[in-house]
Amino acid sequence: MNQSSAIVDIQNLDYSVSNRPVFVGLDIRIQRGLITAVMGPSGTGKTTLLRLITGQVMADSGSIEVAGENLRALSRANLYVLRRRMGMLFQNGALLTDLSVFENVAFPLREHTDLPERLIRQLVLTKLQAVGLRGAAELMPAELSGGMARRVALARAIVMDPELLIYDEPFVGLDPISLGVILRLIRRLNDTLGITSIVVSHDVKEISAVADQVFLLSGGKVVAHGTPPELKFDTSETVKQFVGGLADGPVQFHFPAPDYFGELLSRSEDP
């Protein structure tokens, strides 16, 4: 097993969607064992970055190495093997609606292993206990609140003991209590399981509390990276606007439009 300290190594990546460039010459190195946050304004392609890392989309040029494997060189079957070493938490949990909570968490085990039933049961209950939902094992996803659904999805993501955990906007729409719970879980899981976590989010305050490293994306490139304190005192306009939550700055408030008074007046002159 490759023991390089970067579990995800992206170099000079280019990626466009329908001729619109999303990333140009992107360079990101994500260290093992740390919680790394990926932040940026809406639309900078944070989710796209995750899909590039997991191999759901392919880059136009440049290289991505995950756990030492060059994604471009992998066959579909080997990509699936690599994915078993990763766990992903989707924004809305993405639980399978026709299965119970227990069955959802057991799903990867049933699909990929031949473990006997009682062993599966023990594993599932252990993971559910880790996220605090062992008692909800028999509920159906429709009966869960948003926060609970996300915790079940988290249990499912760790059931195969992955090396890399990816969180796609895990804080969206959560009440403060659930938010705190997820935050603590991210930190605790990362430390007790000895894994690497990548969190995509734009909740600056929240994620700064647990992240070890932060990458700030804007305009298809990394505009800042470092520890949360380093970012707070960064002097570039882009970083200041994002971290400070300022309405106007490098990311403009106004969507491009013709001259305001000109548009108002011309309308009132219509016959």
Place this chain on the structure above:
Amino acid sequence: MLRELWDSLNDALEALGAVIQFLLRLIVNTPRALMRFDLISQQIFNSGALSLVIIMLSGLFVGMVLGVQGYELLQRFGSEEALGEAAAIGLVKELGPVVTALLFAGRAGTALASELGLMRATDQISAMEMMAVDPIQRVVVPRFLGGVIAMPLLAAIFSVIGIYGAQLVGVQFMGVDAGSFWSQMRASVALSDINEGIVKSLIFGVACSLIAVYQGYYATPTAEGVGRATTYTVVTSAVVILFLDYLITAAFL
């Protein structure tokens, strides 16, 4: 205007190509999906058993209409005894496969499309891919096979109930001799007619299930997208069924 026609023709051909490619992908994944027979069994239940009520009711009414209309028509030539034969051939060769397929598209086809569309819209499909489970094998192929297997069975049930419906009207209500009803039927319905009906319903099953799972799997992941997928499923299935019906009938002649 000609340019628009050309463009839509191109789009249609492209869509056809995509659908055929999808079908090939499903066929390639079928052997492995067959190993999870419990999934397929569940889908046979969803597409077949749950459609039984509407199929049986429709079969009964269609049969009864055949009985009434057939009697009225044959009576003009003094050939009421041929009612059994007329009803049986009409049902087994045409009405059974076609009406069943249309009803299937409406009931089971839309269910398949909306299920898959919803799974796509709520990221369940992406989640499966991320968990290194091939969604085609686990979710799509079982639904496809469930539809293909259920369709000929449903068509056969439709035809049988239809024949009894025609008998109900013809023999019980209109007084056609029961013996002639069945014996003339037996004398003129050949195994090749039954075969034609089975082949038709199998082909319709493949077409309807394919269209439904394709529309659902590639639905735009929004509420409107799923709604569109279900509408397109019914409309496209109907047109394709009727078109294929003509081709197969002509081929068998």
Place this chain on the structure above:
Amino acid sequence: MGKSRTLNLGTGAFVLLGFAALFFLTTQTTSRGLPFMSPPHYDLTAKFDNIGDLKVGSPVSMSGVEIGRVSKIDFDEADFKAVVVLRINARYSQIPTDSDASIYTQGLLGGKFIGLTAGGADTYLKDKDQIDFTQSAFVLESLIGQVLANFTKSKAEAPAAEAAPAAAPADSKAAAKPKAAEKAK
């Protein structure tokens, strides 16, 4: 896992119902039963000049009672005759060897069937025997053609009318056959 049990039951019941329907259709609506369902039988062959639209599965009857079915239709290239295999129910094992087989029409426009008329011999037909005396199918068009031809001929030559019956299709025992057929009807 009670849910999956009811599910399996439901699926099984549905599939069974479907196959029952298919079985019903193939056996109860067609004239073909299942091979293992047919009673013991033996086969006889008969050669005809013209079988009309006699089909496999058409009935074989004697004195109006169905005693078997046509099981195979072949063509003999040596003498250009149709070879028909009649599958006779084993119950009827006393058909005289000099019986004849004719092809009749059901009703006026119905399908064809084979009628056997008993001869007077003491020996009976066994499995794989051939019926030597046959009468071909009644083809409406040729009869109409003949009648028209006869009308024009008889108008021209009255005495030639007596030769008309001799112009009927040439079969063995052709002269005796039409009369015997009329008697049987």
